[in-house]
Amino acid sequence: MxxxxxxxxxxxxxxxxxxxxxxxxxxxxxxxxxxxxxxxxxxxxxxxxxxxxxxxxxxxxxxxxxxxxxxxxxxxxxxxxxxxxxxxxxxxxxxxxxxxxxxxxxxxxxxxxxxxxxxxxxxxxxxxxxxxxxESRALHGESFAGRTEPAPGKHQFPPYLNPFARDGSLLPLIDPGEEAAVGEGDGRVMAYGYRVCLSTAQDRIPFTRRDGFRDEEWELARRWLAPGPPDDVVGLVQNLPNGKCDGNSIGPLSLNLLDGSHQDYPTAGPARRAEIVRRFQEYTRDFLYFMASQGRLDGWGWAADEFDGGLPHQLYVREARRMVGSHVLTQHDLTATPQHDTVAMGSYHMDIREVRRTWRWVYEHPDPIPSVYNEGYLSVPxxxxxxxxxxxxxxxxxxxxxxxxxxxxxxxxxxxxxxxxxxxxxxxxxxxxxxxxxxxxxxxxxxxxxxxxxxxxxxxxxxxxx
Incomplete structure (x- = not known):
């Protein structure tokens, strides 16, 4: 052994x-x-x-x-x-x-x-x-912990985007779960997704409609795109050699799936994890096909020489379990506390990607208006x-x-x-x-x-x- x-x-x-x-x-x-x-x-x-x-x-x-x-x-x-x-x-x-x-x-x-x-x-x-x-803010005394209020920014929807279908049901791609109070812990993890490798090369593989694609799942995207948001929804920059890009989650509706599908993943068994991964695979293919059909991915396709011309082999699990070990590193350690037993250094922002997509009533005169929003995003140097x-x-x-x-x-x-x-x-x-x-x-x-x-x-x- x-x-x-x-x-x-x-x-x-x-x-x-x-x-x-x-x-x-x-x-x-x-x-x-x-x-x-x-x-x-x-x-x-x-x-x-x-x-x-x-x-x-x-x-x-x-x-x-x-x-x-x-x-x-x-x-x-x-x-x-x-x-x-x-x-x-x-x-x-x-x-x-x-x-x-x-x-x-x-x-x-x-x-x-x-x-x-x-x-x-x-x-x-x-x-x-x-x-x-x-966790809650009270656990470690961290000002950025717990459930947060939605804030404007590039990962947020414009106000008054209606979350309901004509029959009154909640649209797909929205998390219907309960919401914790601001500052309280809720056990939710930040967004997962695929970082796709796309290409501008002549042999790129086009995005195609998947068997099982559900047109109704993309009504929220249509409503968001209708006024004409920024063209870039994936991060289409040639940031890799040979005309390729590492496609990231850009904007309020992106490669991140925020309907709550991933929340079971950290502690799930193999069968349940396989279901979740399959859901993310299908969503990612559908997202790219839909955005291509809307003219948002012109000139790009799957890189033919990566991942057999399709999805990567690794789902981007941004966080799952975190050990409670001999020392719990907290916000305070990142901003003030030196360590006597240092083994490496970090320097990137406290970077929490969106945790969930949900909705709320916006109390406007004369009647409240339902509005979709993303919650949880944080980027602090x-x-x-x-x-x-x-x-x-x-x-x-x-x-x-x-x-x-x-x-x-x-x-x-x-x-x-x-x-x-x-x-x-x-x-x-x-x-x-x-x-x-x-x-x-x-x-x-x-x-x-x-x-x-x-x-x-x-x-x-x-x-x-x-």
Whole structure:
């Protein structure tokens, strides 16, 4: 049996596995799907980085490998297949054993484990405490926590957009669920979606009508488009090489599906998750077809040489479970608190994408008017901050041989900044080296020498302070 078992071949999982294997540890990387790289190879090529000064370690190594592939001294977001090729090469060169189609492993005391999945399934199976979705403002004293009031902006509908069909029923693509009071926690997670790889190349594949496309599902979109909103509903900028773009969720009705379909996902079993993923796949194909039929995607199509000319292999799970570990990173840590056991830095905005689409009565004279709105979006700049090792490990009395570099111990607000892929790569790097030390010293992951870990990370290019 391997000394280190990494569950989830996300970018964090690859970096953790490779970092440990480079130091002589036998590593098995278990991936429930069929690809390595998670979102980095699954559509999110044009990733958000914040302050580039904080990027070091294996995140910097990946950026250098991408630049080298394209023969430039400047980093550009990689095409998805290029990102996966780099990660695959790293794993092969380091001698990591990769198993696809893997289930959550049964943990034993004979090894150290790293849960690098987006969902935190191994962490949950180990009995480690976690939270899902928004907490109340009172829990950590965070001013941006809890349910929020709708605010104007590029992800908001114009006022007075009617949410009801002619028969009085609520239109599709609107969440009918109950609403918590402002500032209260409701357990809801931010939007999911696909980051699609589109192309302007001659061999691009057109968007076609799917069998099962329901015309009535797009009445809300028609009402929104009728006055003539901005043309760009996907982010049609050639931000990847070779005429491609990493299509993002732009505007109030976008690649994000906000009808509540994803709220079960974090803790659902495989069958229910498969249903949710299928719903997102169908929605994404229908959204692109509908927008193309409205003349909003002229000149673009599926990239023929990515994902077999269709959807990426990875749903963008922006957040799922979050560990409640030795230290819960909060809004306060991102804005003021230095850490003594820093293993990486973050710098991107507190970036909470829309949580739900619903409606309310707007009390105008002479009669109230029903109006659709999106709720939950937040984008607040932060200065570069330190991420502590304590946020990667469970409480000592819960589990002593598990590290968690993706579903880290953080509040919903703090996680919205930490969740960027370069941070996952750096946290995976730290988790891999921490696992090496725990194995070699035969100690609990909570008992490693964090100063020695910091020294090793520094030697390998990690940025721990500015």
């Amino acid at each position: 391997s000394e280190l078992v990494v569950y989830g071949a996300t970018a964090a999982g690859v970096c953790a596995a490779v970092a440990a294997a480079r130091h002589g540890v036998a590593v098995t990387l278990l991936e429930p799907g069929r690809h390595v790289g998670g979102m980095v190879s699954g559509g999110l090529g044009y990733t958000d980085i914040g302050d580039p000064r904080v990027l070091g370690g294996m995140a910097a190594q990946f950026r250098a490998a991408v630049a080298d592939h394209y023969g430039t001294d400047r980093y550009a977001g990689p095409e998805p297949h290029v990102a996966e090729r780099i990660f695959t090469r790293w794993l092969t060169e380091a001698g990591v054993a990769v198993e696809f189609g893997a289930e959550v492993p049964a943990m034993t005391d004979a090894a150290v484990y790293i849960d690098a999945s987006y969902e935190g399934d191994l962490m949950a199976a180990a009995g480690v405490s976690y939270r899902v979705g928004r 932060v200065r570069p901050y330190q991420i502590p090792y304590r946020s990667l490990v469970p409480r000592y009395n819960e589990c002593r041989n598990l590290l968690v570099p993706v579903c880290v111990s953080a509040s919903h607000v703090a996680f919205s900044s930490v969740r960027m892929e370069p941070q996952y790569e750096m946290l995976g790097h730290a988790a891999g080296l921490a696992a090496v030390q725990a194995l070699k010293k035969n100690v609990a992951v909570q008992q490693i020498d964090t100063r020695a870990l910091q020294d090793q990370l520094h030697d390998e290019g990690q940025v721990l302070a500015l």
